[in-house]
Amino acid sequence: MKVNESQHRGVFLEACLIRHSCAPNCYGMWNSKIGGYTVHALRDIEKNEELTLFLLEFDGPRANRQRSHIDKYGVACECQVCSLPTEENLTNDEKMKEINTLQRFVTRHDNKGPQLWPEKTLHCLDQLAQRCNQFDRRWARLYWEASNVAIVNSDLARWRVFHVRYMRYCINAYGDSKRVDNCRTLLADPSRHPGYCTSTRWKTAINTDPTQLLEGTTGERSLEDWLWRREKPLIPGKLMNFRERKYFPTFADVPMDNALDSDLTDITNSVKQPRRHWCLFGHFLGIGEDDGQTYIKLRDDDGQQFTVASPPVEDQWRQVDPPWTTGEYTVAILYPEKHKFEVEKKDDQKLEFIAINVTDVKRVQIFPISLQKFLELNDRVHQFSEEKDGFRTCWVATCRKKYSSSHFEGELCLKCYMYWLCPDCILLAEDDFGHEADCKRLTKPDMLMLLRLKWDEFRNHATFSLTGS
Numbered sequence: 001m002k003v004n005e006s007q008h009r010g011v012f013l014e015a016c017l018i019r020h021s022c023a024p025n026c027y028g029m030w031n032s033k034i035g036g037y038t039v040h041a042l043r044d045i046e047k048n049e050e051l052t053l054f055l056l057e058f059d060g061p062r063a064n065r066q067r068s069h070i071d072k073y074g075v076a077c078e079c080q081v082c083s084l085p086t087e088e089n090l091t092n093d094e095k096m097k098e099i100n101t102l103q104r105f106v107t108r109h110d111n112k113g114p115q116l117w118p119e120k121t122l123h124c125l126d127q128l129a130q131r132c133n134q135f136d137r138r139w140a141r142l143y144w145e146a147s148n149v150a151i152v153n154s155d156l157a158r159w160r161v162f163h164v165r166y167m168r169y170c171i172n173a174y175g176d177s178k179r180v181d182n183c184r185t186l187l188a189d190p191s192r193h194p195g196y197c198t199s200t201r202w203k204t205a206i207n208t209d210p211t212q213l214l215e216g217t218t219g220e221r222s223l224e225d226w227l228w229r230r231e232k233p234l235i236p237g238k239l240m241n242f243r244e245r246k247y248f249p250t251f252a253d254v255p256m257d258n259a260l261d262s263d264l265t266d267i268t269n270s271v272k273q274p275r276r277h278w279c280l281f282g283h284f285l286g287i288g289e290d291d292g293q294t295y296i297k298l299r300d301d302d303g304q305q306f307t308v309a310s311p312p313v314e315d316q317w318r319q320v321d322p323p324w325t326t327g328e329y330t331v332a333i334l335y336p337e338k339h340k341f342e343v344e345k346k347d348d349q350k351l352e353f354i355a356i357n358v359t360d361v362k363r364v365q366i367f368p369i370s371l372q373k374f375l376e377l378n379d380r381v382h383q384f385s386e387e388k389d390g391f392r393t394c395w396v397a398t399c400r401k402k403y404s405s406s407h408f409e410g411e412l413c414l415k416c417y418m419y420w421l422c423p424d425c426i427l428l429a430e431d432d433f434g435h436e437a438d439c440k441r442l443t444k445p446d447m448l449m450l451l452r453l454k455w456d457e458f459r460n461h462a463t464f465s466l467t468g469s
């Protein structure tokens with residue numbers, strides 16, 4: 001009988017003696033590289049212990065496995081897992097159902113997860129990983145799926161860790177095979193992966209040392225926490241950092257309004273609800289009109305230009321003072337979504353374009369400062385308001401002294417309550433030490449809202465005040 005890779009047919013006189021188990025100790029497969037059926041141990045095997053393989057079409061709760069086993073072999077499965085006492089079996093069945101649900105979630109909608117809802121997909125894989133024991137045969141697929149999520153989003157540091165783990169599993173379970181060769185080729189040149197860097201949202205360098213990333217973060221974060229991107233809750237009372245892409249995506253990562261799912265939203269009872277607050281910043285480039293429609297051109301922090309088509313806010317754009325032409329502006333849009341517009345042109349041509357659709361005027365605010373300066377202001381807020389390893393940094397440009405906050409008493413600006421002065425500068429009794437411009441911007445209600453909102457807890461939509469900022 002001829003065996004080929006696409007059909008996998010053959011009679012293997014020795015391997016066919018190996019029985020099925022729902023928790024097998026071996027993995028068997030046709031190895032086209034060496035032209036034979038191979039069986040590799042998935043764990044240490046005791047003397048006289050029976051070798052077993054997983055040979056069913058379906059996995060799941062015991063009843064399903066039994067049906068599948070009887071269909072194939074005419075008798076019920078009597079493996080270790082199927083022989084569990086009722087109580088333990090119920091627990092195991094529960095776990096199997098959870099695993100199946102999680103697996104379905106990972107691959108639903110034609111595997112679009114890695115690109116369109118990577119955070120949820122990786123979280124799901126993490127949940128799966130926590131339900132698998134050390135010798136589970138699901139690890140190969142798990143690490144493979146996780147490595148895909150990472151590489152699609154340019155997270156090469158994570159990809160490397162997942163891929164190496166996947167490769168190690170393959171070497172153990174498949175031995176010298178094409179699959180292992182492919183792993184090695186990919187490790188040497190990840191750009192051969194078909195999904196390589198489709199999005200840049202999680203960009204990391206391939207040679208990043210993960211242990212370096214862990215240092216300096218607050219609290220106990222293990223390598224596994226980092227690897228699976230486990231949620232670290234925002235520290236209450238800490239001012240928000242506008243460079244956190246999780247809450248401040250660039251245009252590329254803003255979801256479509258008709259998206260099946262996204263990392264920013266959840267669908268409960270067919271109603272889409274934000275999972276957290278999010279906001280898009282754009283540097284103002286110009287205002288235009290096309291066939292009577294006003295649109296605004298913006299550029300995000302990645303340099304990507306995009307348009308906001310927004311009839312309801314037209315008046316607001318026009319009221320901006322000073323007029324758009326004389327200054328630099330940053331436009332902040334809360335809960336933005338992309339919409340595909342179709343415009344009928346006069347000559348019967350149809351124009352299609354994707355733009356941000358703003359439907360509620362209270363979700364837009366215009367700050368009279370360039371996006372670059374807006375983000376630099378954000379950086380100063382964190383530099384002068386936060387303690388790092390017990391040290392504060394004095395805000396005065398000519399000082400910038402770092403002082404231990406437990407040994408010296410600094411002074412907080414009594415207008416914005418954000419910037420700290422060092423003990424020496426307090427004595428100089430200057431008026432503002434060049435802080436006034438920042439202080440004024442930081443005390444405007446909408447800026448305070450952006451800095452102080454609990455971004456990870458969504459209860460109601462946040463709104464901007466309708467006055468200028």
Ligand SMILES: [Zn+2]
Pocket residue numbers: 021022023065077078079080081082
């Ligand atoms: Zn069984």
Ligand SMILES: [Zn+2]
Pocket residue numbers: 413414415416417418419435438439
């Ligand atoms: Zn201040």
Ligand SMILES: [Zn+2]
Pocket residue numbers: 394395396399400401421422423424425
């Ligand atoms: Zn100072």
